[in-house]
Structure formats: C-alpha cells, structure tokens
Amino acid sequence: MANDSKGKIIRVSGPVVEATGISVAMSDIVRVGKEELMGEVIKIEENSFIIQVYENTTGVRPGEPVTNTKLPLSVEVGPGLLGSIYDGIQRPLEILEKEMGHFIKRGVDADGIDHKKVWDFKATVKKGDTLTESAIVGTVQEFDFTHKVMLPNRVSGKVAEIKSGKFTVSDVIGKLEDGTEIKMSHFQPVRQARKFNSKLAPAEPLTTGQRVYDVFFPVAKGGVAALPGPFGAGKTVTQQSIAKWSDADIVIYVGCGERGNEMTEVLTEFPHLIDPKSGKPMMERTVLIANTSNMPVAAREASIYVGITIAEYYRDQGLNVALMADSTSRWAEAMREISSRLEEMPGEEGYPAYLSTKLANFYERAGLVETLNGEKGSVTAIGAVSPAGGDFSEPVTQNTLRVAKCFWALDAKLAEKRHYWSINWLNSYSLYHESLRDYFKKNADKNWEAKVKELMGILQEEDALMEIVQLVGSDSLPENQQITLEVAKIIREHLLQQNAFHEVDRFCPLQKSNDLIDLVFLFRDSASKALEAGVPAREILATKGQYEIATVKLEEDYTKILSKTKKTIESEMEELIKKYK
C-alpha cells in the first residue's frame, strides 16, 4: 500500500466506510471525508481497509480523502472529568450544544476536558525522584476530591524538574530526565485495560442503600453484577438509584443507546441531590456518558469503553468507582450491526461470534486492584441487559452471566404488580456472600449470614406453599404455615419492596435494614409463641402491629417508632396469650 498522507474512500454503507491508499494499523483513528469525520480502522484487507465512522455519513462519497492520525481511540484523562456529560467518544455535550445548537451535527471536535481552566497544582515529588508508570506526581482539588495527577502508563523515569502552581491541563508542569514532558492530563487508549500491579480479592460490599440488593444479593466493591430485565421492569430506575445512593466514591454512568429523556432526568436531578456520604451534590462525583439510541451506532459501541477507561483512571487514584452501563444489550447490538455490515459470519441470533470474548474482556476490567502507584482502588461494573422478549436464554444475558457473579433478575410479573424493586428473589443470586461475610459480621450484625439465610428460607417455603394455596385457599393450611405465609408477606412488602421515589425510603442504610430484619423476626417469634400458647392463627393475623413496620421504613429518624412498633407487636401477642389462657 502506498504511503501517501491521504487515502481515498471507495465505498460507503451507513457507518461502514471502505478506503484505500494509505497504510493503517488496526484500531487507528482516521479522519474520513471532507468533513473529517472521526472513524476507527476495524478491518484490513489486501488492498483496502474498513473504517467504522462515529458520526452520520450521509452525503459522504467515494473519492473523498481519508487521513490517518496513527493514534488509537483514546480519552483524555485528568482533572475536570467530574460533573461532565459526554457523548460516546468523550465530546462534552455542553460544548457540542454551543458549537452546533440543539441537534447533534457532524464534524465538530471538542476537548474531553477543559483546557482553559486553571488548577492549583501541588507537586508531591521532587527533582531526582524515580517514578514508575502511573506514579502520582502531585494533586489538585477537583470539587471535594483530592485529584491525584499521575504519569501515563508506559512513562517512567527520573524527575528532572517539577513545579507547583497554577496551571491548565495542557501546561507543562515538569520534565523527566529523558525529556518527557509532564502534564496534568494525558491520553489513555480505551480498548486496552489500564495497567495495574495485581488484582485483589474483594472483601467489602458496594452498599447501595437498596435493601434487596444489600441484604440478599450484595455486590462487592470490584465485583460485577448483571441486571437483566424486560422493558418496564425497572432496570433504569435501579441503575439510577444505585448511582445515587451507593457508597462509591465516583460514579460513571453510561447511557448506551437508551432514552434521551432519561438522561435529561439524571441531568436535572443529580445536581440537586446530596450525596449522603460527602454531603456534596451528586453531580460532583459523577461522569455521565450519554449516547442515546438515535445517536451514531459506532459511537455507542465505543461509549462503554470510554466509560470504563475513565473509571480505571479514578481507580488508579485509590478510589472506589462504580460503573453503570445501561444497557449492554445496546452495545452488543451496535457490535452486531457493524459486524453484519462487514458481512462477518454470524453466531447466535446474528450476534458476532466474538460477542462473549468482548463481554468478558469488558467485565474483566472491573476489580479490586493494587495499582502501579501502590494505591488500592476498585471498579465495580453493573451492566443492565435488555433481553429480547424478556427471555434470559438469549446470548447477551447468557454470556454476561459467565463473567458476572451477581445476577439480579428483574421480573415483569413483579413489576406489573408494582412490586419494586422487581427483582425475583428466587432466581437471582450473588456469589459474594462468602467473601463479604466478615464485613457484614463486623458492620451489620454478628448473625447476619444466618439471618439472611433464614429469611430466604421463609421466602422459599412461601413459594412452595403458594402452589397449595392457589388450589385450596390459605384457610385450609395448618396454622403454623399460615403464620409462615404472613411472615413471608411482611418480608416481601417491608423488606424487599422499596420506594425509590420516597424521600426517606429511597436510601436505606445497612443498620436500618438490620433493624427491620430484627422486627420481622420479632413478629415471627412472638407469633409462634402465641400459636403455641393456643391462640388461633386468624387472631394473630388480625393484629395491627405488623402494619407499623411499614411506617418504620418511611421515617428518617426511626429509633422511636422502632421501639414503639416492637412494643406494639409484643404487647398485642401477650394480650392474645392472656385471652386464650
């Protein structure tokens, strides 16, 4: 292939463009056509190469030029990422609006982070220090965070000079002895994982403030959770709630091929919500990536990688990052669409055969790691899956399950009954119980594990009993089973169900979950005692104390009402026992 500076387009088919005339490497970023649209080389043929273009190609014609930037698809990382909202290739949407109005047009370049903003940089290394890759050279204050400025991967050496002071991200703040300039920002290729020292076994949960997840199906910091569900089951509300209330330091929210109005909701809401951990607006710990379903499909494919790369960057500063990807199915479909235009041999349901590899590579970038600079940080990945027809046997769900240790199965039937979170407690699982056992023992309750198992046992028993109830009605069950059903109902309504839109119930601290669990057991134990003492089940079921449990979860400062509820339950049962003595 000739090595001219300009190549030439020979074929255009939607986002897929074929060109020839210059030498390119796989994954090089190229500029396509007169408008210099951004594209990436995805296939090289004998006499030509194929580009996926991140913008709309209407009007692009054969013969127009193609130039090679010789750089892989990268994001710019450095101070100034937090609070931003990007499209799928890290162009700030705010700047795109200034440049091209309310509608997304083409051919506009924008820096990923503000190059004019001045930061107060404090160097933490000095001349003569030997720096490894990703070494921390100093800090700046980014909102509430001490942002650690790092060397890029693959750069190391002795410091020749470094200075503190006020700089923009593009100013040179120092030099290494080999002449390499040090800046506050650098470019990080998105398709390769950022390097780290070693992976560690996760031992702490990502506390979400959502009872059903925290109690029954916890995900570890550094873990992977899959959240599949048919439409209307609440995937997005779940993702948003976890983004809001989890105890992550940083949240990266990738809206991948989803609704525009939902992103607007996040944008309108987040700046006004206060992070319970830091007391600062939530937007200040959040990076949003919004590539809605009608934005270019190739950029949708890229958006997931852009998200996880930014997540890894904050992880390397020793922070716990939660990445929400909504929805990975749209990402897989984008891959399918590009693959089909390349006329590749399809695998299951038309998805490319490399779907499972891509999914595994992506989720494996999550984890708790010791970073190259000696920090300990984590990326937790929570991927929503939108299975076609709500059928979990489809390829994206199945391939995700092979790498995800948490399976949060959303259920249309529960959603239809307005049981939210509509996660099916019998089908879902978490494989982190084991590794998180010590944490819960220390931070929630010493009997935590046993209690959770017991609750689950009651729910399972309910499921078995319900089959009988549907045939003969609950009145014909033995009395102790009627009580079990009632306890299960309390678990479902007061523990599992949670109102994401209630100003108190939307966030439930671990200790409060534990107190509610104890209430359930209190009811069960005193009910059993009453039953043994000869009180008929129908009298026990008619007690009012159980309804007060609902009020406990709706109170911010619930200690008073908690002890009142306990008293009500106990005294009601005692009275019944007296009555039947």
Add this chain to the structure above:
Amino acid sequence: MAVKKEYKTISRVAGPLVFVKKTHPVGYGELVELKINGEQKFGQVLETADDNVVVQLFEGTQGVDKDVTVKFLDEPLTIKLDDSIQGRVLSGIGKPLDNGPGLVGTKTEIGGAAINPYSRGLPDNFIQTGISSIDLMTTLVRGQKLPIFSGSGLTHNDLALQIARQAKVVGDDSEFLVVFAAMGITNEDALKFQRSFEESGAIDNAVLFINKADDPSVERLVTPRMALTAAEYFAFEKNKHVLVIMTDVTNYCESLREIGAAREEIPGRRGYPGYMYTDLAELYERAGMIKGKTGSVTQLPILTMPGDDKTHPIPDLTGYITEGQVQLGRELHRKNIYPSIDVLPSLSRLMGLGTGKGKTREDHKKVADQVFALYAEGKDLRGLVAIVGEEALSDRDKRKLNFAKIFEEKFLQQGLEEDREFIKTMDLAWEILGTIPREELVKIDNKLKDIYYKETKL
C-alpha cells in the same frame, strides 16, 4: 456539480433495489430520480462505491428496465415546510391528496438529527386526551413517546381518532397541533381517517400523511420521517405542542424487513434486520422538548402485536425505547368495553413528572395507585370465584370484585364522542372508590380523603 449527470447503466434490479454501475462519486443517502416513460420515480442511495451504487426506490420498481435513466440529485430527501402545511392531507411522501397545491417553503432534511441530550428539556406537563383510563392511570406527558400496543381486530383506530380529536393542553394557551402519520393502512381506513378529521373540523389543527397499504412499501419508511420533520418544525420553530400519532408501526417494520431481505442482509430475530432497534429509535427519539423552547413533540405510535404477542420483536423493541405503553386487551374488547385499555400491563414512565399539584391535581398519583391496586386485586379474585363461587368470598373481597366490575363498566367504558375533562375523570374515580370503606384505601392520605372521599353505592 453544475450539470447533474444522467446514467443508463442499471445492472440489476431486485425488489425495491436498483444497482447502478459506473457513476461519478455519489454521496451516501443522496436522493435519486428515475425517468420511466416520462414518469418520475424517486429513490435514495443505500450504498455507494467506486463502481456501483445501490438505490432504494420509494415507489416500487415496476417498469424499471436496464434502459431507464438515473439521475443523482446531490441532496438528501427533504420536505418543504411552512405554515401552509397545516390542514393539509398528503401522501406518505408529501404529495397532495386533497386537491391542494404542492408544498412550498423551506426544504428540510427528513433524516432528523438527534437532539443533544444536554439540550433536552425535561417533560413536565400533561396532555389531556379526554380518555379517563389514560388521563388517570397512564398519563400522557408532553415530550413523551407512549405507544398503544394493540392487536388485529381491536379498536385502536377509533381510539387514535378520538385522541386526535380530543387531545389538548390544559391551563396553557399555547397552540396544539396533531400530525397524523398513517403507514400501510387500507384505503377504507384512510377514507375514514380523512373524513373523521374533516367532519370534526380537527383537520384545521392537523397535518395528515397517508401511506396506504397498496402504496410501495419503501414509501412507508419515509412517511413517519416526513411527519416528524413537520412536527419538529411546528414544535421547535413555531412553539406549538405537537402530538404525532403514527399508525401502524407494525406495517413500517414489515417494510423494513422486506427491504433488508432485498438487500440480502443477515437477518436478526424473526427475520427483522439487526438494526431495527436503531431505526425505530431514530423515529421515537424525535419526541421531546428542548431547553428554552415552549413547544413539544409528543408521540403516540400505534402498533398491532402479531398474534397478541408482546415479546414479538416489534412491540419488544418499541417497549425498550418508548416511555411506557398503553395496552389494549382482547378480553375487555369481547366484553364490549370501549376503549378496551388493559390498565394493568400499561404504564407511563413519565407520569410522575407531568402530574400532581399545579399540573393535574394533588391527589392524582395516589388515586391512580389506589384504583390500580383495587382493580388488580378484584381481577385476581375472578379466578378464585370461578372455582369456589362468589358466596365463599369475604365481604371485603366481594367489594373488590365489585370494584373491578364497576371500574370496567363505569370508569373505563366511554363513548366514542365522549370527551371527559380531567376533573370529570377524577370525580368518577372517587365515585367508584366510594364503594370501598374509607380505611381500606391505604394508598391515599387521610388529608386527601377528608377532601374528596364520599361513600357511594354502585
């Protein structure tokens, strides 16, 4: 290019596709004109390469032979827009069907750029449809896309027309406009639609695009884009609230599949193209509001679920993009209840944003939740009654059973011409709630019950 070159180099014709050889460099998506015995046909470039261009014809390839003249027009597909389009009846590709003049105004690309998510305004107020079940329980919000999932033989067309006639914004003097996009409907339905709009006078505040079942299927892909481009013009340049009703999306998707097959693409689920999600999103995502502008585009797409199957790719992909759905039920239809809206599987995701004090009424959401819960329980009990008989039920359950009945007969049931004001809908809801003892209405605060609750017997 000063002179637009003409070619007579068609090498292949397959379905709606024409393959043209040895052209000048042609732009992707460009408009193409074919001359067949003096008659014009239009098409669009689907793929362009050095030596071969694939053109998709809008009006069928009948009569196309290898000697037909092909001209590339160096511009994408457009529609001419100005205020005079209001009140017009047009074909699926914007030709007059009402004996009026051809369109005039600014040529506007119909492809439609995506709204920058950062520029979107948050939908926050409702549209009154005058249909009680929709207004109370699946409230339509300005800027929302809320499809109607129907089945063949159900009354979705009547419902669509009724909403088109009745829909309005309340408590706001901005203008309201309906854009109606019919895709692949029968001539009989087309006539009915047109007549309904004309007779009710609704046509003055409407634009109709009608693509009939016997029109070329490729045209069907253009119709909603024409309609939405017109809607965006009125919403974002003229600050009106525009409701776009699109029927039937199923026909649209069939065309999409047909063309995908003709292009010999690798099919996705059930033969529909793998990019159907993206393609539908390009339509549905054009609903919305823009920061700093008062107009809105609201969509009410209607689709018939093949075999009443909600998991079929068309309703499935639609449901993943749209903000809820209104589902029609065959069982209700058999009971002669119109509109046969099954509220249980129906949902409006944006309802919380567009309802409540200052928008609808402070008790709206709670009443809706309460009615929903009681109806769901009452309906569940019907199964039990079939086994054990009504006598075996407790009084409490009997009341719920009755509630489900009067909900369907008094609240849901509504005349074709009956336009219920929102307040009337709320009164009706409280009336049926009055059959339930006050303390059993657990989802409504006492404060609200003090104001509105009154015991009734129905």
